[in-house]
Amino acid sequence: MQGFAPPNKDNPNPPNHNDQLGKDTMLRASLTPLKSLTRLLPARGHTSAGASTLAPVLALATGAWFVAGSPALAEVDSEVAHIFNTFSFLVCGALVMFMAAGFAMLEAGLVRSKNVATICLKNIALYAVAGILFYVIGYSIMYPGDAWLTGSLEYLGFSNAGLLYNATDADVADLATGYSISSDWFFQMVFVATAASVVSGTIAERTKLWSFMVFVVVLTAIIYPIQGSWTWGGGWLADLGFSDFAGSTIVHSVGGWAALVGALMVGPRLGKFSGKKINALPGSSMPLATLGTFILWLGWFGFNGGSVLALGSADAATDMSIVFVNTNLAAAGGVVAAMITAQIWFGKVDLTMALNGALAGLVSITAGPDLSNHLLSIIIGAIGGSLCVASVVVLERLRIDDVVGAISVHLVCGIWGTLAVGIFGSGDLGVQIVGILAIGAFVSIASLIAWFVINTMMGLRVSAEDEVAGLDEAEVGLQAYPEFGKNSF
Amino acid sequence: MQGFAPPNKDNPNPPNHNDQLGKDTMLRASLTPLKSLTRLLPARGHTSAGASTLAPVLALATGAWFVAGSPALAEVDSEVAHIFNTFSFLVCGALVMFMAAGFAMLEAGLVRSKNVATICLKNIALYAVAGILFYVIGYSIMYPGDAWLTGSLEYLGFSNAGLLYNATDADVADLATGYSISSDWFFQMVFVATAASVVSGTIAERTKLWSFMVFVVVLTAIIYPIQGSWTWGGGWLADLGFSDFAGSTIVHSVGGWAALVGALMVGPRLGKFSGKKINALPGSSMPLATLGTFILWLGWFGFNGGSVLALGSADAATDMSIVFVNTNLAAAGGVVAAMITAQIWFGKVDLTMALNGALAGLVSITAGPDLSNHLLSIIIGAIGGSLCVASVVVLERLRIDDVVGAISVHLVCGIWGTLAVGIFGSGDLGVQIVGILAIGAFVSIASLIAWFVINTMMGLRVSAEDEVAGLDEAEVGLQAYPEFGKNSF
């Protein structure tokens, strides 16, 4: 790209003095770190074609005001923009990483004490495995670039530069890309871990540890990256115009579909359903579940805010701010709606409904947190919160045992949020439905095959005896609360 | 202000090429995001008057060295400064948001297990409600701007641009303002939530959920914003020169006054005082209380550091660094002083005293964390830590039942910290006292009216039967620890 020529040594600041065309290129420079959009370009030097491909996608992905308001700005030096973009990925990525702790605490609080250590182990193990697998193979599949095989080989450590696969001119490539490739990898990696975290809660308290870990390998190395490549990797859904800002569908519903299929395969917990009766199996620690929810809420600022994928211009910073505000308002709407729904429906406000209401609001806004109408965010979140409460009730009536309500939160609200972009936002409703169905069908079928093979090879479910005793004894060999739990006395 | 003219499209970078005067204007551009100070100006174009109003306020708010040292610097491009200012609001705001989790854990650890789920619910609900109410009405009241009614209508969603109420030229206005308005909203919103969080702990274990929520609505939509407008909104206390950097009075003591009036209205818990005897009702989980304190300490870096309200110059970054150091040292001083006071006074170091000592130190430094003498921060924090221990004892003797010690931490140390700015810092002691009294009187009376009306309409206190059984059973319909608590066996 012309605007990306290395700054002239005698005149270090030429891009600032360019004509309108030059400024437009600068603008793209600070915008291009949109999820690997630059990788769509057959070669990074072919600006004119690239730019014309890019422009409408940008408009779709970021809302009309974003591009419209830009020409007046974009005075930011390309290296400064690079630092901002990179640091944004790192800070936001760290917040999303912390969501792994949020899921761990939420799930530890919502399972019974005899299974708490196991769910903790699953959560830290899945985060570790997701990171390694996304490094070894997932990222290459999701963002194929010009030559993913080569890239993959190099980044397995066989080149000197590791992840920076254009090794010889890594830094220059970097500056042209607009951000450090490693920071982008970090940010994308924490997303795949989120998808895997969704699964662990639903099928808790009866699924074998190592069987679950094998599923995590399949999900994070293959299933997630393949569907992710369709949109964020620049595949056919991106071409259609499917709009999913931070992953209501691409991350949350993917975890939700995998969880739903898993729940159907592994069956309900012993004692959950007896005849027509649905038994509550209360979670062991409400404050841990609350802490987990707050941590997830915090992490979601990184999840949605970082998905602006740029901080190198006033426009990008404004966009990120709008995303923060909408994310918070949607979660707040979800809490209030879930509380009111529960109060009206059940006569009491179940704390777990309020917590899931927050998460429901967050998932619901994730597909379109860049809305410029904040009131709409509250409404979208509130609808999500109510939907989640209803979904929890419906799933129980359908005899689907979802221990923590993850299907209601991540799948149902993931679908709702993606539709909302078609209804209220810049997305085309038809395309949104195509995306939801395509990803849903692919992930369901792929998960079904994976769960089936795992079940056949090593079994999915612990024995009834182990389930009654608790997985901590059977699988982890210790108790979560050796001095408090019923088993201890 | 002249320096704030929208960047010329043909010559996008003129401020960098200005003479010394131009640079001074640039400097102000990167400093102006002081809490809505720009909104004091009747109209943003009237520079000369605005600038002369601004200068002394800046000097007051930030310490003399801040302005004095500036002329040599301020080479930062206005768009880059905009990004820094905005990102600072977002990162610091996220840290303050996490304080909601800190309050939740602190309070969950300090109430008895039969009330833990209720206090968790109150904390997530109050954060949600505070956010919505501050969006719908509070922010407009606190920062009236030229025409708050119009602003408010637009930002209720009736304009396309939502919060960005100068819709048609939102981005340009943004760059002139020096930060994204949405990021400022986010940062201000988390402060009102903090004030509300203070209240929930004091009146825990006997107050009705929905009555408390109605009070949160009144506090966050009306009481907090009105008094906040007096200083941060550019009202009469700002004109007097009242100095409260990050809100010892404006945030913490406001929560503390509301809590005190609430505690008097709702009365002590059953069994707290029997005849002359004061009974300890020990909290259910010390590690959760400790976690909550650490989270609050972390969040306070955002609370005080973000209140520099700028990061777009080396001066601002230095200021933020000094604030971080002072904040940490004051908290450390509070811990050590509370431990020593407790050891001498009671012969043992009660953990809860050390925890409250940390918070006491933090509240104490909040009015003046920009002190250039760090040793003074330790002393101010240590005095706060000792005061807090003494206050806990005195309040108990006065038969005021404050479950978590929030009145001692947030009201007593809030007053102390505000006075300290008059004693050691740049504030005028007389004016500081006027501010403390005015805000105290207003918040107490307004809270009294609110609590009284709520009590009359729907009752404040649960029945004695429900209180004995625990609010979790009565109000939330589940147990926080169904497998451990005394009730469970």
Add this chain to the structure above:
Amino acid sequence: MQGFAPPNKDNPNPPNHNDQLGKDTMLRASLTPLKSLTRLLPARGHTSAGASTLAPVLALATGAWFVAGSPALAEVDSEVAHIFNTFSFLVCGALVMFMAAGFAMLEAGLVRSKNVATICLKNIALYAVAGILFYVIGYSIMYPGDAWLTGSLEYLGFSNAGLLYNATDADVADLATGYSISSDWFFQMVFVATAASVVSGTIAERTKLWSFMVFVVVLTAIIYPIQGSWTWGGGWLADLGFSDFAGSTIVHSVGGWAALVGALMVGPRLGKFSGKKINALPGSSMPLATLGTFILWLGWFGFNGGSVLALGSADAATDMSIVFVNTNLAAAGGVVAAMITAQIWFGKVDLTMALNGALAGLVSITAGPDLSNHLLSIIIGAIGGSLCVASVVVLERLRIDDVVGAISVHLVCGIWGTLAVGIFGSGDLGVQIVGILAIGAFVSIASLIAWFVINTMMGLRVSAEDEVAGLDEAEVGLQAYPEFGKNSF
């Protein structure tokens, strides 16, 4: 250094207009905030010597590609670089500060319920004391500068400018330094707190509170800063070329040696070893231990990432990104290796092994997280994870009672990580061994003296009676879980 001359007021931006030499100097300007490297220079104006000293050290510390790729970049204005560097210290420092909460939760989860409140108190108290002592004396010892006594006196509050010891021209000095000195202090302070946190876990459940606090004073005011000055303060180990990026040896093994000596001095807990039998004394809360581990993992991004000590250039941002990726992959490798080792060795995956595996991986990569080969990070972390499991077993056989496994995690893996830089990285293996031995010998002997004196003066160990009853009763006067623990019923 020429490039460091205070900005000329009449020509505020000359570095941007320099020739190639000038830009190289600029580049160093944005790189120099490597841990106090600038302080190695006898006086900051002596550029040519300084620069030639600096270059090879930079190459060593950051890997060859880092410097090689740089000349094309470095267009960042010095004030903008200053802001980036400073903000990086603050954000990363806040993450490291939060590690104090991580240690508190990890240790609270791994001790028995009767000692939980005490370990919480020790953790918040040690963080407070470490901060004050490092302010009062430690920092001066560690980073002597030209005249540490003067510096120290000024920064004890006897000058107006506190920490900014070049008081009269603080801001100018600041800009030349490349970052706010206060932000650097904050970042260094949280490291010393980490070293102290390591100690508390090992000797938990039998060590007196106030005796431990006295040791913390000695460790943070004297022992840690003296050995730290050898490398990061520009002493003889730096001259030799000892390479310890973020402190595998300088922080973690220092805590580990102090803990080992303490464990030997204070002896094992009652009931841990009976004859030949080794008894498990299971920790009270696995979810808190898990939470603590996740918080530490999060904080480690600040610990290692912030140790790049710069963010003011695309190179620095890229370096930080690479550090984030390697840090995460090493931790992931540690988890997986520990799980597999435990599964093979014990037939079950003990959760505590997986948690310590994560920390082991993190400590192992801390000496060299700037590796450009990411696969190697997984391997280094995995070896650390396995080593840690083995070390836990060996230490128990040696009758050394380490309650939380901190010696295995921080000392054993700290040594391993430091060696790994000599084996795989840019360090010289011989020099690495010299550094490990020198620091190990010094810290062990100094700790031995300190523990011995403390033991003689005030006793280290509580009475057997108090130990059986629990330290919470004896030392803190309350119970951590008054309603749940065995003692409560």
